[in-house]
Structure formats: C-alpha cells, structure tokens
Amino acid sequence: MTTHVSSVDVDVLSASIRLRPKRRVRPGDPVVSRGERLRRGVLFDNEIDIIDCYIDLIAALAIAGGRGFQRTFRRHIVAGQTNAKHLLSFSDGAISACVYENVENLVVDGIVVNLSTQTIWHEGSVNAPIQPWRSSTVTKGKFLKADRIAVLKVEEPENIGGVMLRGWTWFGDVFRGLPRGIPLYVSSIDTVGSVSEDPMAFTRERPVAEEMRRFDIKLKLWWSPGKTDAFIHNEHPFLETHTQIYGYGRMQKFRQRKAEAVYEDVVMAPGFTHEPFCLVTGADEYKYPWHRYYADTDAFWLAIELHPQTPGQ
Ligand SMILES: [Fe+2]
Secondary structure, eight states: OOOOOOHHHHHHHHHHHHOSSOEEOOTTOOOOOHHHHHHHTEEOHHHHHHHHHHHHHHHHHHHHHOHHHHHHHHHHHOOSOTTEEEEOTTOOSSEEEEEEEEEEEEEEEEEEEEOSSSOEEEESSSOEEEOTTOEEEEEEEEEEEEEEEEEEEEOOOTTTTOGGGTTOEEGGGTOTTSOTTOOOEEOOOEEEEEEEEOHHHHTTSSSSOOSOEEEEEEEEEEEEOTTEEOOOBOOOSSEEEEEEEESOEEEEEESSSSGGGEEEEEEEOTTOBOOOOOEEEETTEEEOOEEEEEESSSEEEEEEEEEEOOTTO
16 A cells, blocks of 8 residues: 655644644634644644545554554544534434434444445444445444444334324425325434535445535434335435334335336335435436335334535535
C-alpha cells in the first residue's frame, strides 16, 4: 500500500491529536491564522477528510499488522465528537430509535442498520462485517468504526400496535390511492443527514462506486397488523430498502399489478434488510418492479430512503 501524506496533512494530523472536540468551519467564523484555527479545533471539510482517511489507513494497517497498534493509535488520533447520538422523531416507549454518527468503539443493543457507504465491523469472537445499507441484530454489540448507524429496539411489546393512538398516520390520509380497508400506518419521517453514494453501487449494478450523487437519508417506520396487503406499487423518485423491526412479513415482486402475478418473496424477519429492488435507468431515475410489503404477522418495518438532493442544497 502506498500512501502520500503531505506536510500540510501532517500539520492537520498532528493538530487533530490534540483536538477535542473538532467542528467544521462555519460562515461568520472569525478569520484567524491556520495554527490558531487548528488549535481551536475548527477544521475545513478537506481537513476532516484527511483525518478520516488516515483513520481508515490505520485501521487497515491494524488488520494487517495486529490489533494492539490499532487500539493504541486510535485512542490518540480520534479527536472529533464521536458517537454523537440523535433520537429519531418516531422513537417512543414501544420502540426506541436513534442514529449515531462518527461511531468509535460503541456498544449498543438492538437492530443496527449501516447507514453508510462503507462496510462496518461488529466485534465478536470473530469480527463480522455489515455491508452498506444492511443490518444485524446485536446484544451488547461493539462497533469499531462507522460513519452513521441506526439502532432500533423493541422496548415494550404490550400495546405495541396502538400506533394510531401515538400520533401515527393512516397512510390513506397522505396517499389518496390507498383503499379504505388497508390498515397501513406510517410514523413521522426523520431526515437523518446526507450521504454521497453512487446509486448504481446502492443497487449493486456496480461493484465499486464511480459516479457519486448527494442524497438525503430519510427514515420512517411502517406498521400493519397480520395478513395486511400493504399495497402493490412501482413508482418511487428515490432509492429505498427496508429493515424488519418486529414481527414477520414479505417484500414481494409481481409481473403485473395483482397478487396472483407474484414472482419473488423476500422473507423479512426482525433485523433483516432486503436488497434494493430497483435499477438505475437515468439521472435520478429508478425503475422498480410492481412490489409490496405483506405483513404475515403484526409487523413494524423501517423504510430507508435516499432522496437525490436538489442543486443548491
Ligand atoms: Fe416501495
């Protein structure tokens, strides 16, 4: 592995070792010398990128050369606000839901969703990867490093289905095409941040990201009682996948818009995230098959949506 670190990078890296916490430069910040700015922990985006890249390099070297080096070095170099926690708008006493950013050696319980474009590592008797936009269920699970993860956990199963009494919306009230008989409810939507992703990497049409696009990440929870047909549809102006949180169901694909035309069932069990269903057909254009969620039992499932940002955002 060849790595070039310039004298400017060394300047930033040596400063970063002393910084706690660091933050990005904001409009209106006073103009001060570079040294003073680094002393205060106020960094430009490219400087934060340098630090993050270097941490990745160190992690790679540690995997190759032994874990003791990784532990020792990372304790000193990580200077940012690590494990920043954001409670999601739909978190409540029944299901807790939060997002962590700049994850470092974080211990969590529940269903963990990787909301980043990098593989993250769950420490165990044998460390295990979680691929981008996939998930797992962990007990006192320690995550070594991640840009952003969501963690959801069922806290109180009793009366868990009373979402309509906890402020959720019957989907027919926001989408007029939903037949009146379908008991499909949706939580509030939380925009948890943005990410640069190659949509064709998201859909697995490319093994390695090439053409990056900026997306907002939006999360929301769905709920239906068992035996609910959560509506066949095939249009989304965004990339989506889903993680099962509670109960069991299926994400189904259809050749035509009718239940008898089903051609694939992806069984959804708690902690599982399905592969994206769409392909990229143009700039911010995605082709979906007819698809639906079908709740086999009372079920909560998390929607993970990547919405293309409009210019100027
Ligand atoms: Fe969909």
